Amino acid sequence: MNKSFYVFWAIAAFLLSSSYGWADERRFQLELIVFQQSAPNTELFEQTEPELKPVAKYAPTRPGTKSLQYIYNRLRKAGGYQVLSYQSWRVSVQSNRVSLPVNITDEAKNLHGWLKIQRGHLLHVLADIEFGPTETIEGDALFYRITEKRRVMLDELYYLDHPFFGVVFKLSLVE
Numbered sequence: 007m008n009k010s011f012y013v014f015w016a017i018a019a020f021l022l023s024s025s026y027g028w029a030d031e032r033r034f035q036l037e038l039i040v041f042q043q044s045a046p047n048t049e050l051f052e053q054t055e056p057e058l059k060p061v062a063k064y065a066p067t068r069p070g071t072k073s074l075q076y077i078y079n080r081l082r083k084a085g086g087y088q089v090l091s092y093q094s095w096r097v098s099v100q101s102n103r104v105s106l107p108v109n110i111t112d113e114a115k116n117l118h119g120w121l122k123i124q125r126g127h128l129l130h131v132l133a134d135i136e137f138g139p140t141e142t143i144e145g146d147a148l149f150y151r152i153t154e155k156r157r158v159m160l161d162e163l164y165y166l167d168h169p170f171f172g173v174v175f176k177l178s179l180v181e
Contacts, residue, residue, distance in 0.1 A: 036096075070095050
């Protein structure tokens with residue numbers, strides 16, 4: 007066989023493999039509201055040091071649109087809640103991979119953490135969020151933490167619960 011035949015098939019194989027690699031990446035919008043709740047509670051928490059491990063690299067994100075404004079407004083107006091953060095990002099995730107963490111840190115409100123999107127046969131959101139309000143016990147600051155992996159459906163609303171703070175989020179596919 008001639009040389010041009012092999013060159014043709016080598017180029018075709020390269021083009022097919024590179025287009026396949028791009029085809030399995032999808033963009034998602036991740037929208038998040040973090041809020042403090044001040045309902046009476048008898049649970050004791052003794053975490054006085056931050057336990058969230060540092061992250062070397064966060065996911066590259068772009069700002070997303072905000073569709074949870076009605077929930078944000080209700081939390082702001084309701085007694086017993088204080089909105090700590092309302093953010094929206096667009097994140098790319100490869101098939102059968104976990105995204106890099108999306109940074110949700112707000113130093114001014116002592117809120118630290120990240121969310122990841124796991125994409126396989128099912129979608130999951132992994133959360134590790136730590137909140138340290140200004141209250142203390144015997145001079146030590148308290149930290150509250152949510153660490154959770156949640157199976158999600160697109161465009162559904164989810165709630166991560168802790169007695170002292172909560173997280174409402176939604177994951178959507180970006181066309």
